[in-house]
Amino acid sequence: MPTAVQAHIIQSGSEGFGSGFEHPLTGPDHFLAMFAVGLWGAQIGGRSIWTLPVAFPLIMVLGGVAGIAGIPLLGVEIGIALSIIALGLAIASAWRPAEWMALLLIAVFAICHGYAHGAELPNAADPADYAIGFVIATGLIHLLGIGVGLVLGKPFGGRLSQVLGGLIAVGGVYFLVT
Amino acid sequence: MSLENDTERTTPGALRWSGPLLAFLGIALICALILETRSERSVTTWWILNSGLSAERVMPLAGLGVAIALARGRHMAVALATFLLGVVLGIAFRDRYLAIMADVPGLTTHLFLTGPVSALTAGLLLILPARVRRWILPVCAMLIGAMLGVATTLTDPTLHDPAISMIATLIGLWILAAIGLSGHAFWHGWFPIAARILGSWLIAIGLLLGGAAIASKPPVLARPPPPASLTEGGANRFETPFAGINRQGDRSRNAARPSLP
Numbered sequence: 001m002p003t004a005v006q007a008h009i010i011q012s013g014s015e016g017f018g019s020g021f022e023h024p025l026t027g028p029d030h031f032l033a034m035f036a037v038g039l040w041g042a043q044i045g046g047r048s049i050w051t052l053p054v055a056f057p058l059i060m061v062l063g064g065v066a067g068i069a070g071i072p073l074l075g076v077e078i079g080i081a082l083s084i085i086a087l088g089l090a091i092a093s094a095w096r097p098a099e100w101m102a103l104l105l106i107a108v109f110a111i112c113h114g115y116a117h118g119a120e121l122p123n124a125a126d127p128a129d130y131a132i133g134f135v136i137a138t139g140l141i142h143l144l145g146i147g148v149g150l151v152l153g154k155p156f157g158g159r160l161s162q163v164l165g166g167l168i169a170v171g172g173v174y175f176l177v178t
Numbered sequence: 179m180s181l182e183n184d185t186e187r188t189t190p191g192a193l194r195w196s197g198p199l200l201a202f203l204g205i206a207l208i209c210a211l212i213l214e215t216r217s218e219r220s221v222t223t224w225w226i227l228n229s230g231l232s233a234e235r236v237m238p239l240a241g242l243g244v245a246i247a248l249a250r251g252r253h254m255a256v257a258l259a260t261f262l263l264g265v266v267l268g269i270a271f272r273d274r275y276l277a278i279m280a281d282v283p284g285l286t287t288h289l290f291l292t293g294p295v296s297a298l299t300a301g302l303l304l305i306l307p308a309r310v311r312r313w314i315l316p317v318c319a320m321l322i323g324a325m326l327g328v329a330t331t332l333t334d335p336t337l338h339d340p341a342i343s344m345i346a347t348l349i350g351l352w353i354l355a356a357i358g359l360s361g362h363a364f365w366h367g368w369f370p371i372a373a374r375i376l377g378s379w380l381i382a383i384g385l386l387l388g389g390a391a392i393a394s395k396p397p398v399l400a401r402p403p404p405p406a407s408l409t410e411g412g413a414n415r416f417e418t419p420f421a422g423i424n425r426q427g428d429r430s431r432n433a434a435r436p437s438l439p
Contacts, residue, residue, distance in 0.1 A: 017233055050371045054305065057382035064382075065389035118389065128293060131386040132233045139379045 020133030023117075024141060029080055029175050033113060034138055036087035036168050037106060038145020042153060043161050044096050049150075051099060052106055053142035057135060059107045060114035067118025076115050083109035084172030091165025094158065197359030204352045221335050225342060229333040230349050234293040234387070235326065239353040241300030241380045242322050244373050245315060246354055247361020253312055254358055257319040261354065264320035265347050268327020275328055288391035292329040296322045297384030304377025308370070326350055 024030045034056075041052035066073060086105065089095075097105075117134060152160040208231065211223055219227075229235065242261070246254050268275070279290045288294075303311055303318045330346040361369065 050374060054374055054378040057378050061382045061385040061389070064386050068386075068389045118386070128234045128288075128387050128390075129232075131390065132237055132383050135379045135382045135386070139375060143375070 016129030017133035020130035021137045024137040032084050032168055032171050034141035035145040038142040039149040040091050042146045042149025055103050056106055056110045059110040063111035063114025064118030067115040073115050076112050079112035081172055081176040085169050088165045088169025088172055092162050194363040197356050197363055201356040225335055230346055238296035238300040238322055239350050243354045243357025245303045246358035257315050260316040261319040261323040264323025265327040268324035269331055272328050272331050289329050289332050292325040294384040294388035296325040297380045301377045301380030304373045
């Protein structure tokens, strides 16, 4: 299992809202994936600006509930690293697939991310506050990605977004091999 | 015409700032309660800060407030009325609700899913199309109000003080009115998109909370330590406080020592 991605699983005994809120912000693998979802949505444009960030948390909870229930799911951490690579490459190549295809891809990755967090949720001292903080922070990272994508989408024909996507993909490779 | 495309959402000047003013007054009151020293806090103050204003209670109400902001004036009034009716019904029929939910495992420690049901309801309300939202808003407001009523009576530290229920209702109305009026007065075209994103968050929160309550793994008992060996003392044998002092009969340590003449 890649060791750097193991940092994604937080330690037991975590507490309420603050712990849930800071978890996505301090886990670089999760942060990059959430940011990339928003950035890609902004790059695709149209309805995808909001359908991708809306779909991601909704599907993520399916994986989360599976994690809470302890249903075994293999390769979650590798899936998380691959999600960063795939999203980064999609942005770098300015890939604009059909909406259903983008949502399908997002769904697979969202289940991996949700599972990792769901497995941790019952250990939180206050699961309610933890979940609220976690979801809000995740949504804010999506919004950050959308904002950055909209700002970088205009100058140089969107090349800056593509460069950023390439850097995200490199980050995913790092998580996969270390 | 879709409500979300309504560009004639003008609020009279005097009413325009009523939402932000309400929000400011409420926040100032909450700050005053927080600044009270802990020794001065009454049970009611403690309940307001720890339960009445908890994120689990406030988030669904904020979602309902946003849904009200997306609606027209008369829908707003109906929603507020059905919300109040829901609170009353929740308090009155609490025991019946608890009896219905009693068979679901793990709910007694999670306020019988009042938080997740409220969050899911508010989230669904926000992501549905505007023309559907308009019609189910009163029903959803009543359901969220009922869940608030149940949760309030379950967390009431005084067990019988009607002031707690009254304060919970006022907090709910304050959140709905402050967000609803502000959203109405300062309408922007991107509000519906932001509302849908908020709705997806609320659904995610509701499902995670419900999942944590129902699908949580049973606690795993730690394995007991292996029984200590009677002959060697095993891993748990007593250690000698001082290395130089030992029992006379302990051959394992005395064997290497020269015996005294």
